[in-house]
Amino acid sequence: MSDPASATDTWADAERVAALIAVAPSLLGGLRLRAGPGPVRKLWLETLQTLLADRPLRRVPLHVTESHLLGGLNLTATLSAGHLVAERGLLAQCNNGVAVLAMAERCQRQTVTHLCSALDNGAIHLQREGIQEIHPAALAVIALDEGLPDEHTASALNERLAFYIDLHNVSIRDVDDGEYTAMDIARAREQLPNVTVSDSQQETIAAMATVLGVSSPRAWMFTLRTARVLSALTGRSAVHDDDITQAIRLCLAHRATQLPEMPADLDTEEAQQDPETPDSPPEEPQNAPDQEQPSSEQKTALPDQLLEAATAAIPAALLEALTANAKAVAKNPHSGTSGALQRQLQRGRPIGVIQGDPRRGGRLSLIDTLRAAVPWQRLRDQADADGPRRIRIERDDFRLVRFNQRSPSTTIFVVDASGSAALHRLAEAKGAVELLLADCYVRRDEVALIAFRGQSAELLLPPTRSLVRAKRSLAGLPGGGGTPLASAIELADAICDQVTRSGHNAGVVFLTDGVANIARDGSQGRERATADALTAAANLASRNVTSLVIDTSPRAQSRAKRLAEALDARYVAMPHADAKRLKGAIAQTQGIG
Amino acid sequence: MTIAYPFTAIVAQDDMKQALMIAAVDQDVGGVLVMGDRGTGKSTAIRALAALLPKMDVVKGCSYQCDPEKKTAGLCAMCQGDKPVLKSVKQPLPVVDLPLGATEDRVIGSLDIEKALHAGEKAFEPGLLARAHRGFLYIDEVNLLEDHIVDALLDVAASGENVVEREGLSIRHPARFVLVGSGNPEEGELRPQLLDRFGLSVEVTTPKDISTRVEIIRLRDEFERDREAFIQKWRRKEAALRRKIETARSLVADVETPTEALEIAARVCVALGTDGLRGELTLIRAARAVAALRGEVLVTTAHVRQVAPLVLKHRLRRDPLDDAGSGVRIDRVLQEVFEAA
Numbered sequence: 001m002s003d004p005a006s007a008t009d010t011w012a013d014a015e016r017v018a019a020l021i022a023v024a025p026s027l028l029g030g031l032r033l034r035a036g037p038g039p040v041r042k043l044w045l046e047t048l049q050t051l052l053a054d055r056p057l058r059r060v061p062l063h064v065t066e067s068h069l070l071g072g073l074n075l076t077a078t079l080s081a082g083h084l085v086a087e088r089g090l091l092a093q094c095n096n097g098v099a100v101l102a103m104a105e106r107c108q109r110q111t112v113t114h115l116c117s118a119l120d121n122g123a124i125h126l127q128r129e130g131i132q133e134i135h136p137a138a139l140a141v142i143a144l145d146e147g148l149p150d151e152h153t154a155s156a157l158n159e160r161l162a163f164y165i166d167l168h169n170v171s172i173r174d175v176d177d178g179e180y181t182a183m184d185i186a187r188a189r190e191q192l193p194n195v196t197v198s199d200s201q202q203e204t205i206a207a208m209a210t211v212l213g214v215s216s217p218r219a220w221m222f223t224l225r226t227a228r229v230l231s232a233l234t235g236r237s238a239v240h241d242d243d244i245t246q247a248i249r250l251c252l253a254h255r256a257t258q259l260p261e262m263p264a265d266l267d268t269e270e271a272q273q274d275p276e277t278p279d280s281p282p283e284e285p286q287n288a289p290d291q292e293q294p295s296s297e298q299k300t301a302l303p304d305q306l307l308e309a310a311t312a313a314i315p316a317a318l319l320e321a322l323t324a325n326a327k328a329v330a331k332n333p334h335s336g337t338s339g340a341l342q343r344q345l346q347r348g349r350p351i352g353v354i355q356g357d358p359r360r361g362g363r364l365s366l367i368d369t370l371r372a373a374v375p376w377q378r379l380r381d382q383a384d385a386d387g388p389r390r391i392r393i394e395r396d397d398f399r400l401v402r403f404n405q406r407s408p409s410t411t412i413f414v415v416d417a418s419g420s421a422a423l424h425r426l427a428e429a430k431g432a433v434e435l436l437l438a439d440c441y442v443r444r445d446e447v448a449l450i451a452f453r454g455q456s457a458e459l460l461l462p463p464t465r466s467l468v469r470a471k472r473s474l475a476g477l478p479g480g481g482g483t484p485l486a487s488a489i490e491l492a493d494a495i496c497d498q499v500t501r502s503g504h505n506a507g508v509v510f511l512t513d514g515v516a517n518i519a520r521d522g523s524q525g526r527e528r529a530t531a532d533a534l535t536a537a538a539n540l541a542s543r544n545v546t547s548l549v550i551d552t553s554p555r556a557q558s559r560a561k562r563l564a565e566a567l568d569a570r571y572v573a574m575p576h577a578d579a580k581r582l583k584g585a586i587a588q589t590q591g592i593g
Numbered sequence: 594m595t596i597a598y599p600f601t602a603i604v605a606q607d608d609m610k611q612a613l614m615i616a617a618v619d620q621d622v623g624g625v626l627v628m629g630d631r632g633t634g635k636s637t638a639i640r641a642l643a644a645l646l647p648k649m650d651v652v653k654g655c656s657y658q659c660d661p662e663k664k665t666a667g668l669c670a671m672c673q674g675d676k677p678v679l680k681s682v683k684q685p686l687p688v689v690d691l692p693l694g695a696t697e698d699r700v701i702g703s704l705d706i707e708k709a710l711h712a713g714e715k716a717f718e719p720g721l722l723a724r725a726h727r728g729f730l731y732i733d734e735v736n737l738l739e740d741h742i743v744d745a746l747l748d749v750a751a752s753g754e755n756v757v758e759r760e761g762l763s764i765r766h767p768a769r770f771v772l773v774g775s776g777n778p779e780e781g782e783l784r785p786q787l788l789d790r791f792g793l794s795v796e797v798t799t800p801k802d803i804s805t806r807v808e809i810i811r812l813r814d815e816f817e818r819d820r821e822a823f824i825q826k827w828r829r830k831e832a833a834l835r836r837k838i839e840t841a842r843s844l845v846a847d848v849e850t851p852t853e854a855l856e857i858a859a860r861v862c863v864a865l866g867t868d869g870l871r872g873e874l875t876l877i878r879a880a881r882a883v884a885a886l887r888g889e890v891l892v893t894t895a896h897v898r899q900v901a902p903l904v905l906k907h908r909l910r911r912d913p914l915d916d917a918g919s920g921v922r923i924d925r926v927l928q929e930v931f932e933a934a
Contacts, residue, residue: 027817113693113734120636120733125692156780159631197814206806215799218632220810225817363696367704466779 007174010167014044017163017250019180020229022051023188025098026138027225028162029119032104032153034145035167041144043175044167048098048142053182056097060090060115062107069114070124071135073364086126091118092135104143104153112154115141119160162222164254184233191232197224197239204241208248212256223251353399362400373397409505410446410463414492416512416552417453418483430474446504448495449473452488454481455522459491463499482524485516485563486532493540500545507546510569513553514560530559537566548572596820599827600641601834603634604809605800611883612793612903613642616771618841618882620727623792623875624750624772626735626783626907633797635775639731643688645831647839649727653680656719657766658687658726669766687728689721689770693737701745702757702764717764722746722755725770735774736783743787746772750790792875793900794907796920841885848881854892857930861901864926867908876904894931901927 017031035041049057060069067073071089078085091099091114101107101115118124122138141161145153158164205223214220226247231239355372358364373393380392415430447470449461460473492508499506516529520536540547547569551560564571603610612625627635652659657669661681691700702720721730732738738746749755755768772790776783788794800806816823858876867873879900880892902923909922 109737110693113737117692117733125690156631156777193818199811202810202814203803203807206803206810209806210801210803215630216632217634217799217806217809217813220806221813221817224810224814465782467782468778 007170008176010165011040011170011175012179013250014165014167014170015047015179016230016246017165018044018048019051019185019188019233020163020226020250021098021140021142022048022053022055022180022185023229023232024192024225025052025055025096025140026122028140028222028229030098030140030142030161031163031165032143032145032158032161033165033167035165035170036146039172040167040170040175043172045100045142047178050178051180051182051185052097053185056094058090058094058097058099060099060101060111062103064090064111066110066114069111071126071133086133088135089124089126091115091137091139092124094139095136096138098140098142100142100144102144104145104157107154109154112157116156116160159216159218162219162226162251180233187235188229188232191235191237192229194237195228195231195239196237197228201227201239201241201244204244205248205252208252212252214252214255214257216255219251219255223247226251354402355396356398356400357395358398358400365399365401368399369393369397372399408445409507410448410499412448412450412463412492412495412499412506412508414450414452414457414488414508414510414512415477416483416485416488416510417451417477417479417481419453419480430477434471434474446499448499450488450491450495451477452484452491453479454484455518456484457488457491459495463495463504482518483512483516483529484518484520484522485512485514486520486529486536487518488512489533489536489540489567490520493536493543496540496543496545500543508540508548508569510547510549510563510567511552512549512560512563513551514549514563515553533563534566537563541566541568596824597640597644598637598813598816599824599831600638600645601830602812602816602823602827603638603641604812605805606634606638606797608795608903609635609638609797612795613638613773614838614886615793615879615882615900615903616729616773617642617646617838618885619845619878620769620771622771622878622882623871624774624790626788626791626794627773627775627797628778628794629775629797630799631777633799635797636733639688639729639773639775643686643729645835645838646686646688647835647842648683648685650681651684651727653682657723657768658684658728659767660727687725689725689728689730691721691730691732691738691742693734693739695721695742697742697745700742701749701755704762715762717757717762719766720755722749722768722770723766726766726768728770729773730770731773732775734776734780735787736776736778736780738787740784743784747786747790788907789871791907793879793903795903796906837886840888841882844888844890845882845885848884848890848892850877850881850892854880854894854897857894858897860930860933861897861905861926864930865905865909865923867905872905872908876901879904898927898931 014033021028021031033041033044035044045057067089069090071087071092074085074087077087099115101111114124118137118139119141122136124135124137126133126135141157143153143157143161202224205220205227209215209220209223223244224247227239227243230243230246231237234240234243236243353365353368354362356362370391370393373391377392380394446463446465447461448459448463449470450457451460452458460477461470464470492510496506496508515526516533517526518524519528520532547567548571549560549564549567549569550572553560561571563569600610609627612627616622616625627638629635649658650661652661652668652672655669655672657672659668659672698720700721702718702723705716705718749768750770750772753767753769755766757764774783774787774791800809855877858873858880862873862876876897877892880896883896883900884890884892902920905923906920
């Protein structure tokens with residue numbers, strides 16, 4: 001993808017998307033823009049701003065507070081006026097325009113939820129602090145995603161954004177002059193209501209969605225709307241088949257969960273690609289069971305030329321990107337959350353009040369504020385030359401509600417699925433994990449699952465509460481291959497870091513025989529592998545998380561014991577474990593089970 | 594306010610529509626939970642239902658939409674103390690959104706801050722629960738609702754009364770509403786206590802066959818292009834359904850439940866091992882609503898069978914890991930029980 005031709009194409013797409021969004025922001029939901037900060041992204045945002053002309057474009061900062069986002073009580077105005085004064089939030093200010101969400105992959109779940117509801121309803125329903133109002137907020141969201149390969153924006157948000165563009169490979173040299181002007185956009189807005197779509201074109205979209213395994217009706221509608229806006233941009237009054245093709249490429253391709261049936265030569269090309277990219281084995285997308293498999297009758301029911309048009313719509317080069325994408329999308333549950341401290345100010349069970357500044361994101365307790373102000377009224381009246389007023393509230397009077405939030409715990413399972421372990425214990429380990437999942441379900445804890453085999457460790461399941469997902473990813477866990485213990489521990493370390501940052505307690509459960517034979521760099525050899533593993537273990541131990549090593553080898557071995565020592569973990573030998581006993585052992589380890 | 598998509602124009606998703614209609618006929622059925630894939634029209638259906646429902650009589654000037662037909666029980670303090678004859682006005686059935694960011698004071702009600710600041714008066718400002726009285730309370734992404742809000746909801750949903758003891762206020766008012774929740778199971782599980790509060794549950798998935806999909810796209814597109822014309826076009830069907838629900842509502846109290854229907858309901862529940870009597874009661878209620886919707890005055894075993902999956906699916910003593918099984922288990926048990934009968 002680094003060749004200049006495709007980079008220019010990507011930029012052209014990005015530009016087109018900017019124009020599309022400028023024409024009808026609220027119709028298309030928006031764009032997930034994967035790009036690092038830099039001149040290209042900046043230029044794109046400037047282009048969008050130019051095309052939007054007088055419509056608003058606002059930045060939503062990462063740590064935006066709920067009251068700022070939604071609006072709410074304007075405290076200063078309320079106090080001075082003596083009656084409630086509401087304030088429009090950031091989202092309402094974006095009405096008819098665009099909200100740019102910076103570092104979308106790190107943004108808080110609350111923020112994502114509010115953005116989604118604004119996208120769905122085109123309005124903000126304010127129910128806060130004694131105010132109930134509806135503010136129109138028909139907007140598009142540009143989610144700036146600068147995450148690492150494993151970090152992604154929340155899937156609920158992705159679902160509501162029509163487009164996805166990756167600008168990582170576009171350099172500022174590949175960028176050419178803007179194709180559209182604000183005039184074009186204005187014309188297109190006028191043209192848009194007159195654009196018609198034929199029945200067969202609607203069928204094409206439905207058929208393509210099925211072929212690509214895109215099951216969300218939202219995506220279908222995005223495709224149709226995009227086609228319509230595209231033809232409005234070119235000034236046509238009827239959607240051309242090319243518009244449909246374009247729209248499918250822009251809206252459906254990145255959501256695809258399965259590949260359309262392609263000519264044989266493409267398939268082989270695919271197969272050849274795989275060994276070169278060990279990071280993306282042809283793994284099944286997570287939602288495989290939900291995925292429709294178009295039955296043979298359905299396929300024959302489709303007119304041939306439709307399928308032809310459909311397959312032609314997908315350029316060959318896209319297919320690789322598509323497999324990578326589908327996997328990434330399926331794997332990601334929520335974005336990483338941050339700001340554990342701030343949360344304590346805003347949610348949980350109220351446990352009293354504290355003096356403080358409400359602008360820092362806390363929730364004002366008006367009654368306690370008033371109560372604090374009352375004794376001083378006389379004095380303040382006397383001190384003020386203007387004479388008595390009904391009430392005088394000063395900054396020191398402000399009281400904030402304090403919340404107590406139970407900090408949830410996350411258990412990370414690290415399962416050895418290598419050849420040596422798989423033979424004996426994989427099924428048992430799976431059973432134990434399933435039993436524990438049932439427990440976590442009851443207590444609403446989160447679980448994450450790391451499996452290691454072959455060359456590297458893989459995060460099968462990022463921290464989640466969803467049993468459905470956990471079970472699914474566990475069931476699909478294959479066994480065999482080398483034992484890259486060191487990289488597994490490192491990955492667990494990274495996840496622990498992520499988990500504790502978001503305010504959870506982390507616990508790690510290793511199910512392994514402790515026999516490492518793949519070193520950190522992927523080379524073979526027991527000695528180095530073991531040394532690496534112990535170093536990694538010591539690192540993890542310094543993090544002070546509770547961990548447990550369950551020896552799954554048929555006879556208790558010193559290796560797993562050594563690992564447990566390095567980890568500062570409890571060691572449990574399970575020579576003939578069954579799932580129930582394993583579970584018991586885990587439950588005993590305080591803070592984990 | 595944006596115009597809602599017509600209920601009758603929703604393609605497929607028959608289970609969901611059926612469940613919502615049952616809840617509209619008999620509000621005591623205990624709420625509807627809709628879980629499913631993204632973009633399957635969960636929210637659309639519920640907002641559509643709001644537009645469809647017939648108006649109700651309320652006591653004039655009452656801030657809790659009290660029912661003028663009711664005797665002392667079930668009325669708010671003001672209406673109880675009032676004159677013997679209560680004046681009534683027509684009002685649309687409330688369908689109240691509980692947004693995820695809502696604060697607890699807005700949900701259960703709190704001190705009227707404006708009055709407190711302005712007049713120095715201690716007055717209660719009713720919250721969302723009061724507004725939803727006799728109507729629907731809709732929570733999108735119900736599985737993401739914060740725990741302390743869930744606690745407040747559970748309490749009120751169980752007792753039908755909202756008791757406020759805070760900020761120097763001591764107020765109680767009736768709050769009976771149909772809880773409608775929707776969400777995506779991939780985002781997290783629902784708390785078991787909350788799950789239990791829902792009378793009916795439905796799972797929605799995207800339709801698989803192409804012609805249905807084309808139909809969805811076509812109707813939705815038509816709606817988006819000219820909302821008013823679309824509403825006009827569907828007005829007749831909407832009106833027909835509204836009449837059907839109205840008739841069913843007046844009929845449902847008179848629907849009789851013969852012993853054999855009761856027996857088979859009990860047998861199904863026993864065979865499935867559902868906890869408590871709630872499942873059985875809800876099963877009978879839902880079957881009565883279905884009978885009323887068809888204009889019939891006698892519950893048959895067929896009605897029971899029809900609603901059993903809706904009522905019982907989320908009540909099975911759950912093996913939390915057996916995700917696919919509950920539907921299959923119900924089908925099997927239904928087959929056995931009905932064959933034996």
